[in-house]
């Protein structure tokens with residue numbers, strides 16, 4: 001038997017309904033903020049992620065699914081959505097009409113060590129807002145995520161935020177970190193030893209060394225921000241206060257991708273079982289670094305898989321809307337034509353209808369109606385066909401009513 005790959009899973013049944021619910025709600029919230037949909041390819045040139053996400057990041061050094069195509073070109077199955085969207089914006093000159101507010105959803109692939117909440121095929125839903133460096137756009141983007149989580153019913157969530165400044169600030173801060181960690185780096189994990197010269201900020205969120213005193217009392221990036229960066233960060237917080245969004249400043253939040261500038265943030269649940277359920281930030285230099293124009297941007301992505309697990313953990317009952325309005329069943333095959341026509345007519349009027357095609361016995365037909373959570377059952381026998389009527393059974397009260405064919409829609413309008 002061929003089995004699925006490690007870190008992947010199949011989505012069907014109730015889980016499929018939950019995924020669908022979460023996606024539709026995300027779409028509705030994005031549309032309420034006037035975002036439009038973008039879809040970019042699952043495969044891109046590897047160089048895009050090397051330059052976009054960052055040569056020294058864990059994602060690029062350890063986690064990408066890379067392959068040579070038949071023309072010997074280096075391609076990568078996307079590990080995240082932001083770089084591909086940036087590529088599309090440059091290639092199709094979408095930056096000519098700013099601001100650009102885009103939302104997306106889809107699978108990403110990272111060769112991570114699989115565990116609960118961490119997959120190799122992960123699904124992300126995200127937004128990218130191009131064309132404004134105003135802190136109000138940071139707050140708007142953060143608020144979109146919070147509103148979505150609230151509408152889902154996830155209450156115990158908050159935003160962790162930080163500012164990592166611009167390039168110059170980070171150069172100074174990296175120097176300070178190198179000085180701080182250098183003398184004791186031999187006691188850190190192998191990854192951190194390498195990070196010290198390549199990307200010392202990443203030492204701050206190392207999972208292995210997180211308890212080390214040297215990490216706890218590392219210099220804070222907030223002390224290295226210049227005046228404009230401080231002002232920007234203060235303003236973002238002020239807007240979050242206005243929107244009554246609960247946030248916590250966490251100066252060790254550095255994020256795992258290199259394109260961020262100034263504001264970075266993560267959505268976390270109080271249980272924090274899976275780490276962050278979403279994360280993002282401002283990335284003013286990404287387009288430029290990919291040979292595009294100088295356009296500021298801010299965005300984030302949620303992990304759909306983690307959000308669905310979080311909903312299950314919190315025992316939140318979603319209104320999955322998975323009931324059938326009506327299940328039509330016939331006593332004998334002779335009534336099938338009549339049933340087919342009726343099903344057609346009702347579906348055209350917008351009702352969710354299924355009909356028995358199995359030729360099972362009556363008991364099993366009723367069981368089938370229950371399996372589909374039918375609210376009403378239409379029963380058609382010889383008499384009904386002769387008299388141009390149907391018997392409708394309310395599947396909750398079990399009461400039966402005879403209704404003429406011409407009155408069924410009125411009956412459903414009242415009883416469904």
Ligand code: HAM
Nearest residue numbers: 080082117118119122276277278279280299300301303
């Ligand atoms: P990220 O923090 O790498 O950011 O991923 C965003 C979210 O995807 C995480 O918070 C998490 O919920 C989910 N996620 C990441 N890796 C996994 C995994 N292996 N299994 C399950 N879920 C996972 C980005 O990808 C940025 N592109 C976000 C962004 C958009 N920044 C600006 N715009």
